[in-house]
Amino acid sequence: MIDITLLGTAALVPLPQRSLTAALLSCGGRSILFDCGEGTQTAANRANVSLMKVDMIALTHYHGDHIFGMPGLLQTMCSMGRTETLYITGPEGLKEAMEPILKLVGWTSYTITLLELAPEGLQLSELGTGWSRESKLTAFQTEHRISSQGYCFTLSRAGKFIPQKARELGIPENQWGLLQKGTSIQVGNTIIQPEQVLGEPRQGLKFVFTGDTAVCDTLIKAAAEADLLICEATYSENEQANLAIEHGHMNFAQAASVAARANVKQLWLVHYSQMIDDPQVHLHNATDIFEHTVCGLDGMKTTLRYQK
Numbered sequence: 001m002i003d004i005t006l007l008g009t010a011a012l013v014p015l016p017q018r019s020l021t022a023a024l025l026s027c028g029g030r031s032i033l034f035d036c037g038e039g040t041q042t043a044a045n046r047a048n049v050s051l052m053k054v055d056m057i058a059l060t061h062y063h064g065d066h067i068f069g070m071p072g073l074l075q076t077m078c079s080m081g082r083t084e085t086l087y088i089t090g091p092e093g094l095k096e097a098m099e100p101i102l103k104l105v106g107w108t109s110y111t112i113t114l115l116e117l118a119p120e121g122l123q124l125s126e127l128g129t130g131w132s133r134e135s136k137l138t139a140f141q142t143e144h145r146i147s148s149q150g151y152c153f154t155l156s157r158a159g160k161f162i163p164q165k166a167r168e169l170g171i172p173e174n175q176w177g178l179l180q181k182g183t184s185i186q187v188g189n190t191i192i193q194p195e196q197v198l199g200e201p202r203q204g205l206k207f208v209f210t211g212d213t214a215v216c217d218t219l220i221k222a223a224a225e226a227d228l229l230i231c232e233a234t235y236s237e238n239e240q241a242n243l244a245i246e247h248g249h250m251n252f253a254q255a256a257s258v259a260a261r262a263n264v265k266q267l268w269l270v271h272y273s274q275m276i277d278d279p280q281v282h283l284h285n286a287t288d289i290f291e292h293t294v295c296g297l298d299g300m301k302t303t304l305r306y307q308k
């Protein structure tokens, strides 16, 4: 199960009713914040979620509307007495981008670890902070005016436990639970791997957050079959397609075309230009292309669940 809270949907400038685009992912008590613009802290308060225990902040790029909330948030975590390590990830140039921010924040009660993700992604359990073995975060390159990346969070799902196989291997019933949880066990002199008593892996869950980007193949590939795609849609009008490309952004129709080509289950539009007063008015430009599109609104929440 993955909980998603959309903290903001604005581009460039925070508006009274629209915070800068950011989202919080929670899974099994752990959480990741995607982007942190000016006002993301208060947006979280309004959405009734806490950022104080966030394990990781995943930055899509270093434009101000995606990172200027960082000093404030890091400072608040300190004043709340945080002690757990905070991981911060981002595209190339992370160290340089974070240097002035960390200097501004000064001493913290917790360790901040900067972490660039390897191309194969990060098995989050490797951080040793309690993430499930099934959770993985991968970054993929996007097409913006500066170095940028989107993120794909997946929760894989093991196959069904097969009691008959466990009996055949002579595994005592009180150890079945460990294997079901993905832990290998020892019976006599033999190590039994969970795969030996589980069926074929079942369909897991996938969440994708784009950051700022024009339409690009890496995004379509990363978003393939996602349960939820939160995609930037800076411009609303079809006539703004070229303008969007020029600025490394998308319009509603382009975002919908990404969702359609990636065959996602659901698309949420975000990162609206301040020229867009009410995104709902323009939603048809997206739904004409991809039916399962909704306009992201600040504070919107959903829970992604395994299909039976």
Ligand SMILES: [Zn+2]
Residues within 6 Å of the ligand: 011, 012, 063, 065, 066, 212, 271
């Ligand atoms: Zn932006």
Ligand SMILES: [Zn+2]
Residues within 6 Å of the ligand: 061, 063, 144, 212
């Ligand atoms: Zn940008």
